[in-house]
Amino acid sequence: MRYELMLPHQIRKAIAENWPVVLPLGVLEYHGEHMAVGMDTLAVVKILELFKTEAEIVILPPFYYGAASYVVAAPEGSGSVQVGGNVLAPFAEELFYSLLRIGFRNIHAIIHHQTENFAAGMPTDLAFKAAGRQAIFRFLEKERGEGWWGSAAMADYYAEHAEGSNFFNWVQVHPLMPASMHSQYPFDHAGIGETSLMLALCPEAVDADHFADNTGWYTASALEASAELGRQGVAMILDHLRATLLR
Numbered sequence: 001m002r003y004e005l006m007l008p009h010q011i012r013k014a015i016a017e018n019w020p021v022v023l024p025l026g027v028l029e030y031h032g033e034h035m036a037v038g039m040d041t042l043a044v045v046k047i048l049e050l051f052k053t054e055a056e057i058v059i060l061p062p063f064y065y066g067a068a069s070y071v072v073a074a075p076e077g078s079g080s081v082q083v084g085g086n087v088l089a090p091f092a093e094e095l096f097y098s099l100l101r102i103g104f105r106n107i108h109a110i111i112h113h114q115t116e117n118f119a120a121g122m123p124t125d126l127a128f129k130a131a132g133r134q135a136i137f138r139f140l141e142k143e144r145g146e147g148w149w150g151s152a153a154m155a156d157y158y159a160e161h162a163e164g165s166n167f168f169n170w171v172q173v174h175p176l177m178p179a180s181m182h183s184q185y186p187f188d189h190a191g192i193g194e195t196s197l198m199l200a201l202c203p204e205a206v207d208a209d210h211f212a213d214n215t216g217w218y219t220a221s222a223l224e225a226s227a228e229l230g231r232q233g234v235a236m237i238l239d240h241l242r243a244t245l246l247r
């Protein structure tokens with residue numbers, strides 16, 4: 001369900017049943033002359049719209065204002081919007097803290113932008129990962145007081161940790177495409193991989209009349225994009241979401 005359309009009794013049900021609460025996280029960034037600047041975020045939004053037809057999840061309103069950076073193009077006339085990670089982190093901490101206050105304990109952000117480096121992290125995902133940790137520490141300390149971890153009530157912490165139940169799983173950040181997918185589907189910026197995903201998920205975000213206006217090396221393969229290839233990518237991503245969100 002879309003969070004902004006939920007009634008309080010539906011929110012209470014989602015909390016009681018521990019539904020995944022998912023934030024589509026992304027940027028607005030120049031993606032060549034042929035594709036919309038929202039691509040990285042639209043891919044997450046559109047995939048989650050498909051996923052919610054088969055799974056009970058809460059989808060938060062998307063956050064588009066991540067750290068696009070200007071590595072691809074300067075912003076003047078290109079459309080890239082850059083908000084640095086240092087600014088994002090306090091916002092994200094407040095957002096996650098508020099979601100914990102509401103009662104959610106199964107919170108996820110899904111991001112596509114720059115996730116070829118997800119293991120080490122890039123500014124947007126690092127800011128949200130750190131913010132999730134900060135929010136959890138702050139929330140637990142407020143709820144339980146200082147010294148909560150060292151108290152006798154926590155004696156089975158490591159046993160529960162081994163079972164997979166852990167406070168620090170309350171907020172997680174995931175790439176839209178897992179690293180294991182990179183050998184099976186082209187990972188690129190505004191090339192065949194991303195353009196195909198948009199043709200499959202959001203065709204209005206691609207205008208073939210403007211392929212010829214591209215000059216960047218990274219868009220050279222976009223001409224070979226197809227909705228069929230994009231659908232193959234979508235199927236792989238849906239498998240990844242099933243494995244990640246429905247554990």
Ligand SMILES: [Zn+2]
Binds near residue numbers: 039040113
């Ligand atoms: Zn992209």
